[in-house]
Amino acid sequence: MTLDADTGVRQIEAEAAPTRFARGWHCLGLTRDLGDGKPHAVNAFGGKLVVFRSADGRINVLDAYCRHMGGDLSDGEVKGNEIACPFHDWRWGGDGRCKRIPYSRRVPKLARTATWTTLEQDGMLFVWNDPENNPPPPEVTIPRIEGIGTDGWTDWHWYSTVVHTNCREIIDNVVDMAHFFYIHGGLPTEFKNVFEGHVATQYYKSEARPDLGSGEGAKILGTTSVASYYGPSFMIDDLIYHYEHGDQRTVLLNCHYPIDANSFVLQYGISVEISDAVPRDVATNMAVALGDFVKMGFEQDVAIWKRKARIDNPLLCEEDGPVYQLRRWYQQFYVDVADVTPDMVDRFEFEIDTTRPREAWLKEVEDNLAAGRLPRLVGINK
Amino acid sequence: MTVRPDNRLADAPMRPVECGTCGACVLVRKASWEQTSVQWSSVARRRCHRRDGLTLCPQLRASIETAVLLGAVPVLTDPDAASAGEDQPHAHHR
Numbered sequence: 001m002t003l004d005a006d007t008g009v010r011q012i013e014a015e016a017a018p019t020r021f022a023r024g025w026h027c028l029g030l031t032r033d034l035g036d037g038k039p040h041a042v043n044a045f046g047g048k049l050v051v052f053r054s055a056d057g058r059i060n061v062l063d064a065y066c067r068h069m070g071g072d073l074s075d076g077e078v079k080g081n082e083i084a085c086p087f088h089d090w091r092w093g094g095d096g097r098c099k100r101i102p103y104s105r106r107v108p109k110l111a112r113t114a115t116w117t118t119l120e121q122d123g124m125l126f127v128w129n130d131p132e133n134n135p136p137p138p139e140v141t142i143p144r145i146e147g148i149g150t151d152g153w154t155d156w157h158w159y160s161t162v163v164h165t166n167c168r169e170i171i172d173n174v175v176d177m178a179h180f181f182y183i184h185g186g187l188p189t190e191f192k193n194v195f196e197g198h199v200a201t202q203y204y205k206s207e208a209r210p211d212l213g214s215g216e217g218a219k220i221l222g223t224t225s226v227a228s229y230y231g232p233s234f235m236i237d238d239l240i241y242h243y244e245h246g247d248q249r250t251v252l253l254n255c256h257y258p259i260d261a262n263s264f265v266l267q268y269g270i271s272v273e274i275s276d277a278v279p280r281d282v283a284t285n286m287a288v289a290l291g292d293f294v295k296m297g298f299e300q301d302v303a304i305w306k307r308k309a310r311i312d313n314p315l316l317c318e319e320d321g322p323v324y325q326l327r328r329w330y331q332q333f334y335v336d337v338a339d340v341t342p343d344m345v346d347r348f349e350f351e352i353d354t355t356r357p358r359e360a361w362l363k364e365v366e367d368n369l370a371a372g373r374l375p376r377l378v379g380i381n382k
Numbered sequence: 383m384t385v386r387p388d389n390r391l392a393d394a395p396m397r398p399v400e401c402g403t404c405g406a407c408v409l410v411r412k413a414s415w416e417q418t419s420v421q422w423s424s425v426a427r428r429r430c431h432r433r434d435g436l437t438l439c440p441q442l443r444a445s446i447e448t449a450v451l452l453g454a455v456p457v458l459t460d461p462d463a464a465s466a467g468e469d470q471p472h473a474h475h476r
Contacts, residue, residue: 192436194436201435313389314389316388316389316390318390318413318414318458319417322388323388324387324389331385342424346422346423348419348420348422349419349422349438351416351417351419351438352417353415353416353417354416355414355416
């Protein structure tokens, strides 16, 4: 029970992280890195995958372990349209079938390994993970990102890191307005969430915090962010920085794939809109600078995640976001399609009242300014 | 892995509100005048004419505000909220 009957003490409850991995599209990284014609090892979904672009131009994703004697195909070599095992040169095609064993007259029956359906889009490689092995339904495909790949936007500035906790922690951020103040030094002015179908959206407006110092370059007045998870792991954030001289449009990708139940690879990508005022070289430098800022933000989150308890029964106040409803939405990816219930996918909207939080936070900002001190932020100076 | 109920709903559940424009019936909760939660069903969603994703439908918002004024939806920060909900004697105890 949540409440101890004798003492009235609330207990933290948490089941073990699920050993099943979410159904959905997962971004493994950029095709410019993974699609160079060499085999790449990716630890994901509780196993090891090999990613390789074959001579026909396709990017293929197979289980990394050869069904012959268990050789690691990611240590092998791409030969034509196949990946050759480093152990005995067995040749595996992108369809998962063994095509040829150079020293044998024929391939044995059942020479088939696990494959993942791939999608190359906007410079990224996605794989479809489904414990039920169904093909990806078209309605949950990752949307195209407007402008990416054109002269109007910079190439992705990309970052990847391993985080040692279950990936539910990063999902929770979708609804966690208050952590943007306490962890990331933001000052939220508007915050709402909408969950519907396989999409979970966060709308977030913030003002610059005067107690954080002026920093370098042009002064940022605030940000407007519309960020949606399309499925369990891939978020596109249309993020506008408001400067005194005008707005700067950017796209921030925030995505991950599970390594196992208790670790995941966290990745972000940033692209900045190019304009007359902001030519390509300036925009590229801006993407790098914003990337450093986002990296710091992730490190602040990680500092919390490393030490926090997993909690299935968070105790929420009215100024918190819809954590339980978000987790109900997220649960759809961890059950069979036949077991997805209406409450997981029916539209839910939540507008947070920011008036009381803002009163408290502006007071804290004023106190910091009066005392001439910087706010203490975890992972930075705390 | 089952998802638990929101602890905030224990004392103050969501209340039905019908949109005066399209007739969609949704569940609503207001912790304050500025906070709003809306739970749609697929039936209600099909009734609603609006397909734009992000903002709460202005007609539905108007219906919710009317429901608050009529006492059908308590606003939990309001000291009179307790009398607004027929079976919510503790709704103001936040």
